[in-house]
Amino acid sequence: MRSIWRTLDRALARDIGLVCLADCLVGVSYGAIAVGSGFPVWAPMVMSLLVFAGASQFMFVGIVAAGGNPFAAVLAGLLVNTRHLPFGFAIGDVFGKRWGARLAGSHLMSDETVAFALAQDEVRRRRAAYWACGLGIFVCWNAGVLVGAFAGSAISDTDVFGLDAAFPAVLLALVLPSLRDKAARLPVLLGVLAALVATPFLPAGLPVLLALVGVLAGAAAREPKPQPAPEPEPQEAC
Incomplete structure (x- = not known):
């Protein structure tokens, strides 16, 4: 554990700290929404410890609160988290x-831990950034959920505080530096376009999965084109 903190420089530690703070605010929002939707206080806290997937947790609460089947809510959450499969291969x-x-x-x-890890050049720094961000977010998220769950009746309307905007704002801040690379712009634009087109027609969470077509397009664009075989040099006659 000590080697992780020694590897982090001040700028990286500051960025991780800001993301943890933002996720803590989102956790407050989630705890308040869950309790305000009729869940007992312990439910969002247990889900945060065992599931620890903000998008899936929000989706589960939203579907059940709207009268949906809990099994369908679980299935929707699992579907949203299928994006972790390519994440695992990448890091x-x-x-x-x-x-x-x-x-x-x-x-x-999570999206944040993967983004921080992929932004590092060395394996040692990738490992340090991933574990520092993951542990920090786990603690801050659950602390935020605890606060929000007990204060759910007071801040049940999160639109007043704008806490629901913290999560997408964090992800946008993590993605922006990658857009300096021309090769990354096409996958991002295709993913955004696919998600925007699908949003009016599909349930929440599925448009994000469709955005993965941008990843496929980027992978196809990066595949090296086959080089023509070199022509044999003419042999001199003896």
Whole structure:
């Protein structure tokens, strides 16, 4: 654990701290929404500890609060979290080879932790950024949910405070630096376009999955084109 904090420089630690603070505010929003929607105080806290997936937790609460089937809400949450499959392939080197570390790292996986890890050039810094961000968000998220759950009756209308905008604002701030790379702009634009077109027609959460077409387009664009075989040099006659 000490090696993780020694690897982080001041700027990276500051950025991780700001993201943790923003996620704490989103956790307050989630706890307040859950309790204000009729869930008992303990429900959002248990979900945050065992599930630890903000988008899926918000979706579950929203579907059940609207009268939907809890099993359908669970299935929708699992569908939203399928994006973690490509995440795992992209950052598998940060977990090491021990199964305990892999299980813990998988539980701490989120959009923010993956973004911070992929932004680092060295494996050592990738590992430090991932674990520092993951542990920090886990603590801050659950602390925020605890506060929001007990204060749900007071701040049940999160639109008044704008807390529901903190999560997308954090993700936007993480993505913007990547747009300096021309190769990254096409996947981002295609993903945004697919999500915007699908939003009026599909349930919440599914348009985000459709945005993965941008990833496929980016992977196809980065595939090296086959080079023509070099022509054999003419051999001199003996």
